[in-house]
Amino acid sequence: MVGRLADNVMHFVRALRAAGLPIGPGRTIEALRAVEAVGVGRREDFYWTLHATLVNRRDQRAVFDQAFHIFWKDPQLLEKMMSLLLPRLTSDELPNALDEASQRVKDALAPQPVPGPGEETAPSEIRVDAALTYSDRERLQDLDFEDMTAAEERAARRIIAQLRFPIEAVRTRRTRPDRRGRRIDLRASLRASLRTGGASIPLARRAVVTRHPPIVALCDISGSMERYSRMLLHFLHALTNDRDRVHSFVFGTRLTNVTRHLRHKDVDIALAKASKAVADWSGGTRIGKTLFDFNRLWSRRVMGQGPLVLLISDGLDQAAGEGLGEQMARLKRSCRRLIWLNPLLRYEGFEPKSMGVRAMLPHVDEFRPVHNLKSLAELANALGRERVRGESKRIAS
Amino acid sequence: MTTPLPASIDETAKLLAGGRYVAERSLATVLYLALRLGRPLFLEGEAGVGKTEIAKVLAETLGRRLERLQCYEGLDVSSAVYEWNYARQMIEIRLAEAAGGADRARLGDDVFSSRFLIDRPILRALRDHGDAPPVLLIDELDRSDEPFEAYLLEVLSDFQVTIPEIGAIKAAKPPIVIITSNRTREIHDALKRRCLYHWVDYPDAARERAILAAKVPGIEDRLSREVVGFVQALRGLDLFKLPGVAETIDWAHALIALDRIVLDPATVNDTLGVLLKYQDDIARLRGSEAAQLLDKVKADLAAEKA
Numbered sequence: 001m002v003g004r005l006a007d008n009v010m011h012f013v014r015a016l017r018a019a020g021l022p023i024g025p026g027r028t029i030e031a032l033r034a035v036e037a038v039g040v041g042r043r044e045d046f047y048w049t050l051h052a053t054l055v056n057r058r059d060q061r062a063v064f065d066q067a068f069h070i071f072w073k074d075p076q077l078l079e080k081m082m083s084l085l086l087p088r089l090t091s092d093e094l095p096n097a098l099d100e101a102s103q104r105v106k107d108a109l110a111p112q113p114v115p116g117p118g119e120e121t122a123p124s125e126i127r128v129d130a131a132l133t134y135s136d137r138e139r140l141q142d143l144d145f146e147d148m149t150a151a152e153e154r155a156a157r158r159i160i161a162q163l164r165f166p167i168e169a170v171r172t173r174r175t176r177p178d179r180r181g182r183r184i185d186l187r188a189s190l191r192a193s194l195r196t197g198g199a200s201i202p203l204a205r206r207a208v209v210t211r212h213p214p215i216v217a218l219c220d221i222s223g224s225m226e227r228y229s230r231m232l233l234h235f236l237h238a239l240t241n242d243r244d245r246v247h248s249f250v251f252g253t254r255l256t257n258v259t260r261h262l263r264h265k266d267v268d269i270a271l272a273k274a275s276k277a278v279a280d281w282s283g284g285t286r287i288g289k290t291l292f293d294f295n296r297l298w299s300r301r302v303m304g305q306g307p308l309v310l311l312i313s314d315g316l317d318q319a320a321g322e323g324l325g326e327q328m329a330r331l332k333r334s335c336r337r338l339i340w341l342n343p344l345l346r347y348e349g350f351e352p353k354s355m356g357v358r359a360m361l362p363h364v365d366e367f368r369p370v371h372n373l374k375s376l377a378e379l380a381n382a383l384g385r386e387r388v389r390g391e392s393k394r395i396a397s
Numbered sequence: 398m399t400t401p402l403p404a405s406i407d408e409t410a411k412l413l414a415g416g417r418y419v420a421e422r423s424l425a426t427v428l429y430l431a432l433r434l435g436r437p438l439f440l441e442g443e444a445g446v447g448k449t450e451i452a453k454v455l456a457e458t459l460g461r462r463l464e465r466l467q468c469y470e471g472l473d474v475s476s477a478v479y480e481w482n483y484a485r486q487m488i489e490i491r492l493a494e495a496a497g498g499a500d501r502a503r504l505g506d507d508v509f510s511s512r513f514l515i516d517r518p519i520l521r522a523l524r525d526h527g528d529a530p531p532v533l534l535i536d537e538l539d540r541s542d543e544p545f546e547a548y549l550l551e552v553l554s555d556f557q558v559t560i561p562e563i564g565a566i567k568a569a570k571p572p573i574v575i576i577t578s579n580r581t582r583e584i585h586d587a588l589k590r591r592c593l594y595h596w597v598d599y600p601d602a603a604r605e606r607a608i609l610a611a612k613v614p615g616i617e618d619r620l621s622r623e624v625v626g627f628v629q630a631l632r633g634l635d636l637f638k639l640p641g642v643a644e645t646i647d648w649a650h651a652l653i654a655l656d657r658i659v660l661d662p663a664t665v666n667d668t669l670g671v672l673l674k675y676q677d678d679i680a681r682l683r684g685s686e687a688a689q690l691l692d693k694v695k696a697d698l699a700a701e702k703a
Binding site for chain 1: 406422423426427429430433434439441470471472473481483486487490494504505508509539540542544579580581582583586589590592593594595596635637677
């Protein structure tokens with residue numbers, strides 16, 4: 001190949017990499033081989049040749065397209081633009097990183113009445129140490145998230161992080177060796193038989209492998225949910241890091257997928273990333289519209305394997321439940337079990353009066369409160385009892 | 398009768414056209430590269446845009462055998478790659494005993510040899526086929542689970558499978574591998590990395606008319622324009638499931654079977670079920686919205702002609 005073209009392809013790959021496409025050196029070589037195979041007669045063919053080797057997700061296509069048209073018009077131009085862009089990017093990122101760090105630095109340097117490793121202290125009247133005393137723990141369990149002080153909130157978060165989710169597994173079509181299994185493993189049986197000379201066939205057995213179903217969580221972050229949603233995001237983070245196949249979305253007036261952000265192990269970074277991605281914190285709610293968006297854009301991509309759906313919302317809908325019923329029905333039809341978690345259920349006299357709540361209630365399998373740690377822990381347990389369908393519906397609809 | 402592989406993008410496009418497949422230039426390019434570089438081709442796209450069809454057409458026009466593997470959750474090695482023929486193995490053991498003096502080690506080697514192996518699609522695709530390796534279609538990979546996806550890594554990078562009792566079986570000549578996915582979940586990057594990737598989009602109006610002309614010979618030009626115009630307009634709406642090319646073709650067949658030469662609101666209403674597969678979508682379109690859409694399409698076509 002002409003050396004100059006190879007150089008340019010390499011520069012192009014580097015530009016794409018800087019733009020965020022994950023392209024390893026192996027694929028660069030692949031791209032060069034492909035260009036060699038096709039030749040550079042037509043611009044369109046050249047475009048699709050590079051596209052075939054350098055792009056492997058649909059969402060990378062826009063970036064590739066822009067980069068291609070800028071770069072192959074004037075290779076220097078893109079570089080110039082990148083160099084212009086780069087300092088700005090870093091200076092944009094930097095303060096944020098500093099912010100995050102500085103909060104931690106501040107936390108670390110804050111005066112600590114009770115010294116000890118990994119302890120958080122609060123300036124307020126309640127002192128919380130890493131191992132909560134029993135009575136503190138007890139009190140926290142029943143305390144409404146809304147009424148917690150900053151310190152209590154922090155303690156609660158730590159308890160949430162330790163929650164385990166014994167979600168009941170469903171049977172798959174796979175099997176594994178198991179002496180008490182119900183199926184006979186012919187392959188292993190025959191081999192064992194040959195070891196003894198084929199005189200007898202000692203039966204080896206296999207059992208069906210079970211696996212937890214995927215979980216899809218849709219969490220309301222509108223103004224009326226403000227105090228709860230932050231705590232619930234901690235809950236979602238704990239859930240995401242406890243197992244694979246968890247998809248998390250948040251919504252107010254728009255729907256945002258925060259799965260990738262919440263996957264970060266460190267809860268502070270995960271939540272910072274998630275909140276940066278969300279544009280409609282503490283605003284209004286349009287449950288019907290966001291569920292419509294979910295059904296249309298995401299349903300087919302995340303609901304494939306019969307998931308459990310957790311819908312976390314107070315059901316207060318700006319659009320007064322318009323179109324909500326149909327979207328709930330569709331959601332219900334595409335999942336294994338639909339659980340609605342509603343913080344307003346803490347009030348004994350809660351009645352499904354609002355239009356939104358009325359539209360949603362007939363379609364859920366289970367309706368539970370989530371306003372304090374106890375209810376979260378109960379939820380964690382309830383997820384383990386998959387078979388008892390709708391048994392704990394609190395309000396008949 | 399096998400045909401040699403195409404030597405350029407133009408030839409690839411011509412080959413597909415010979416199989417009555419109207420391909421975009423981009424698809425012809427990526428397909429040519431897959432054939433030329435011997436790499437698996439990973440096709441993603443909505444249902445009914447002709448992903449599976451490519452493999453079929455390729456097998457037909459190149460004169461190769463098609464090995465098709467339909468994926469589903471729990472698909473395992475014994476139904477995708479190979480299985481031992483246990484009945485024959487047991488008979489063999491009994492026969493050896495009856496003949497007397499069964500030598501354990503020899504018997505073990507004998508019973509677990511390729512004589513007792515049942516080939517499944519993947520292993521069949523890797524077997525020696527002389528100069529014309531088959532087309533291996535791994536259909537709807539997104540339906541399988543992650544363990545199977547991981548198993549495919551060895552197959553796709555080295556074109557070999559390892560059977561513990563025998564060892565690795567490697568293809569003398571790699572098969573032509575086409576993988577399709579409807580994207581009901583994301584396929585792992587490790588697998589995509591071994592493939593050439595292409596997103597198959599809905600065709601534009603001109604290409605869709607060309608597809609109709611190839612697939613529904615004898616369709617009137619006017620009907621074809623109206624059908625394509627209507628389907629393209631549907632794709633601009635917020636529907637739960639947009640109609641694919643397969644639906645367009647089905648619809649055209651249905652209209653011809655009903656002896657229609659132009660679209661009218663009543664016919665559209667009665668045949669909506671061919672295009673749309675969700676009750677919500679049909680309920681929404683039926684009646685005035687379909688009629689409005691049809692009026693708009695006809696007006697656009699009239700304006701185009703004028």
